[in-house]
Amino acid sequence: MKGRIWGSRGSIASPGQDTERYGGNTSCIELRPPGCDVVILDAGTGIRELGVRLVREGAERMFLLLTHLHVDHLEGLGMFEPIWRKQTELHIWGPASPVASLEQRIATYFSPPLFPVHLSEVPATIEYHDASESEWRIDGARFSSNAIIHPGPTVGYRIESKGRVLAYLTDHEPALGADLETDSSDWISGFALAHRADVLIHDCQFTPQEYENRLGWGHSTTEHVARFAEKAEVDRLLLFHHDPMHSDDQLDDMRGDVVARWGVDGDRCTVAAEGAELVV
């Protein structure tokens, strides 16, 4: 599988001199499982530029997997050019909610006063699919999702194609529900999704010091992600959902901390950078 990172920032878009290397766009990843139309992970601000390219390519069928509906994962959808074209067929997966359908919840953001146009006015054909605790296939690629620890309905995804596995667990605080060192793996949020993945893309928003005042916000520290990656026996780790207050240099330091705690070669752990190619 190949792909590209179009946005790796968390919480709010953060362009500027301090974020030039790793980028300021919020969560969006393009994935191309062999023989499958384009798969998009989250619709943060990074999806705008991806949309331009998909239109240029003439792509008409695409799959968008939303981990949850917090704004930084959804705010790019209105500027995703393919949805303004009648010929586009867009399938959107997202976590189920007991109170409203996925379409209704997306429309909450995609309507006045937060957005000038109603979701119902979008010309593309959009189909909505609940993704909580489910498994499905598209064109030979296998997808599975599980609810994971983050405030509100949130899922992580596991995508498998041609024997290669990508796990995507942005916005995840597994340490809130278990001791990552001592608890058995079945009690650890997101473990099955990440288990022995070739590439794990995981939340690494905070340092341990910052976390002291952000417990329960739904994000992980360098320590948490190192423990989680070790326990799940992943091959490579991409640190994701960078705090908007963190500079590129701080992210480098955080990566160094993860590598030291995980105890692996440095090339197995990378800071997810906007524009970087993704090879699974």
Next chain:
Amino acid sequence: MRETPEQRNLVLILARAFAAQLATAVFLLDPEGTVIYYNEAAEKLTRRPFIEGAGQTIDEWMMRTRPRDAEGVELPIQELPLGTTMLKQEPAHGIVIFRTADGVDRRVETASFPLFAHTEDFVGSFSIMWPIEEDRR
């Protein structure tokens, strides 16, 4: 395709994390009625460490503890609050006497409620037990 390991539902993971912080006795059962967790307060109440009680079914638990009502009449599973929750997926409440591991009959007030995930799947039962009389502390 690679096999993925078993994974507890997120609601159970969070329920266990919550129960682990409580000073009130809590039992957590899966949908089949297997005891998958009880906390330190429940260990104190039952006089049985979780490491010994983990994995027992509700039938085994009933054989061991012989639950009875306030008049001493043995209760079938469907009349226990926890049994009601398990079988009907409904909340239930009541007073039950059961025999703890030290051979003493103890009276508890108990409330059970079903746990549903966002998909509205029944994923387990959460039961609180509150000791009455001399054990209340």
